[in-house]
């Protein structure tokens with residue numbers, strides 16, 4: 148059932164032996180929540196540990212400093228930033244039906260815990276963790292603050308996205324009163340790129356194709372192109388590539404076509420107002436949001452381009 152911050156605080160105060168679960172393919176928010184909450188509970192004298200189905204990126208390793216490893220038999224299971232029990236990935240089967248408390252901020256979500264505290268106006272689930280900590284009168288420190296700050300910075304694109312509210316800034320400001328290197332954290336999260344990533348971006352820009360008086364930019368990440376970067380890039384280096392074509396001034400539709408199989412191509416589309424990328428992708432059986440959408444098209448690359456381009460050209464003509 149749905150509950151509020153004060154009930155969530157009460158549940159955490161009255162229980163012990165916590166296992167805090169993050170969603171699979173973990174991001175800064177789910178990890179910031181897990182390590183931050185774990186640190187808070189340990190500081191309260193409770194036993195707590197975190198668990199995630201997938202490996203944590205080396206860039207987020209610093210979050211682990213917040214907690215000490217404790218072994219005990221888990222009694223209270225809490226999920227953080229998990230909108231659907233399926234998002235626990237490989238841990239889903241083991242913990243489904245056993246979760247006492249879910250703390251989340253996703254607008255569309257499935258209820259799977261005995262108690263759920265959800266605030267869709269929160270930019271990050273870490274904001275909710277902060278409020279629960281405040282309600283519990285918990286003591287924070289620099290390490291815990293760095294976890295919660297990481298989640299908020301991650302989910303707001305470093306306070307740039309429109310989900311950022313006055314409250315987001317207020318919570319971040321309170322966290323910054325603790326001693327932690329937020330400058331370094333932001334550099335690591337938002338500026339730092341591996342050499343492999345830079346080289347991948349370089350070949351993407353070299354392979355960019357322009358159409359409709361440069362208002363459409365399209366790049367094809369073929370298996371062959373990806374192979375050239377093998378061993379120099381990891382999975383993380385492929386994050387956010389789909390936004391590159393639309394970063395070019397004057398481009399109204401940016402398309403990244405990624406080869407998934409011999410004749411399967413995954414299309415990621417970003418569009419400027421008023422072009423609706425979701426509607427365009429729906430024509431090919433895909434979907435998404437108005438400004439960011441995707442679809443999968445079967446066929447060879449020439450076929451995929453021949454399918455897409457007339458629709459894209461028509462869309463930019465109407466602007």
Ligand SMILES: [Mn+2]
Pocket residue numbers: 176177228252270271272302
């Ligand atoms: Mn989140």
